Amino acid sequence: MVQSRTMDTERGAPSLPPIDPSAAGAGAGSAMTPELLAGLLADGDDELAAWALANALEQLPREQVYDGLLRDAMALIGARWRDGTWGIAEEHAATQALTRALDRLAPPRGPLLRVGPVALVAGVRDERHTMGLVCLAHVLEEAGWSVVNLGGDEPADDLARFVAQMQPALVGLTASNPERAGAVVEAVTALRAVPLARPIAIMLGGRLATDAEAVAGLAIDWTGTSLVEAADFAQRLAERLTAEGDVVAPGEVF
Numbered sequence: 001m002v003q004s005r006t007m008d009t010e011r012g013a014p015s016l017p018p019i020d021p022s023a024a025g026a027g028a029g030s031a032m033t034p035e036l037l038a039g040l041l042a043d044g045d046d047e048l049a050a051w052a053l054a055n056a057l058e059q060l061p062r063e064q065v066y067d068g069l070l071r072d073a074m075a076l077i078g079a080r081w082r083d084g085t086w087g088i089a090e091e092h093a094a095t096q097a098l099t100r101a102l103d104r105l106a107p108p109r110g111p112l113l114r115v116g117p118v119a120l121v122a123g124v125r126d127e128r129h130t131m132g133l134v135c136l137a138h139v140l141e142e143a144g145w146s147v148v149n150l151g152g153d154e155p156a157d158d159l160a161r162f163v164a165q166m167q168p169a170l171v172g173l174t175a176s177n178p179e180r181a182g183a184v185v186e187a188v189t190a191l192r193a194v195p196l197a198r199p200i201a202i203m204l205g206g207r208l209a210t211d212a213e214a215v216a217g218l219a220i221d222w223t224g225t226s227l228v229e230a231a232d233f234a235q236r237l238a239e240r241l242t243a244e245g246d247v248v249a250p251g252e253v254f
Contacts, residue, residue: 034072046100123152
């Protein structure tokens with residue numbers, strides 16, 4: 001069991017962290033730490049994890065919560081798995097719990113999203129780490145984008161075929177390590193060869209996006225791992241599309 005849930009054998013009570021009296025009345029999101037969230041996820045407790053994240057979302061924009069609290073919790077889970085504190089079971093439990101928690105936290109969908117700009121997100125060939133795609137999709141949807149998430153391991157030729165069919169304004173790719181560099185080249189090359197009514201913007205996230213040498217020379221419009229920065233890029237793109245008359249601005253439908 002994780003430390004936040006261990007029992008004090010002398011008193012028979014849960015060994016919980018101390019509470020700062022000055023935090024009384026503050027939302028649960030402000031009291032939630034990466035350590036506590038990591039413990040909930042490693043225990044497979046998606047219900048409490050979703051509740052804690054929902055409270056954090058009441059205080060901060062989604063991209064900030066995902067970039068901060070959530071990212072730090074997942075980094076801690078990875079660190080504890082690497083140093084042997086937790087095993088593969090805890091890491092897998094955390095991944096599954098987070099998948100369920102994020103599903104609970106998805107932005108509400110409605111008719112406005114059907115007239116917003118279209119974005120497509122996918123993992124490149126052989127890429128199976130897709131949690132970042134879910135987080136990006138949430139951020140884009142909350143900003144008014146209509147998002148199609150293809151998940152991971154998407155072959156370049158099939159991705160290009162689907163893009164030709166969907167004609168999105170934005171394609172977000174993810175790649176987690178240097179072994180995926182060739183797959184990123186394939187995907188970007190295939191996308192740039194698709195005949196489109198207007199050029200698409202291509203984003204690349206994941207750890208490979210921080211490797212300047214790996215992405216040098218590729219026709220990618222934005223690279224990085226920050227959802228705050230990704231949201232800013234997408235917002236500027238959406239404003240440009242609206243100004244050019246390619247999409248209907250929010251509030252102009254009904």
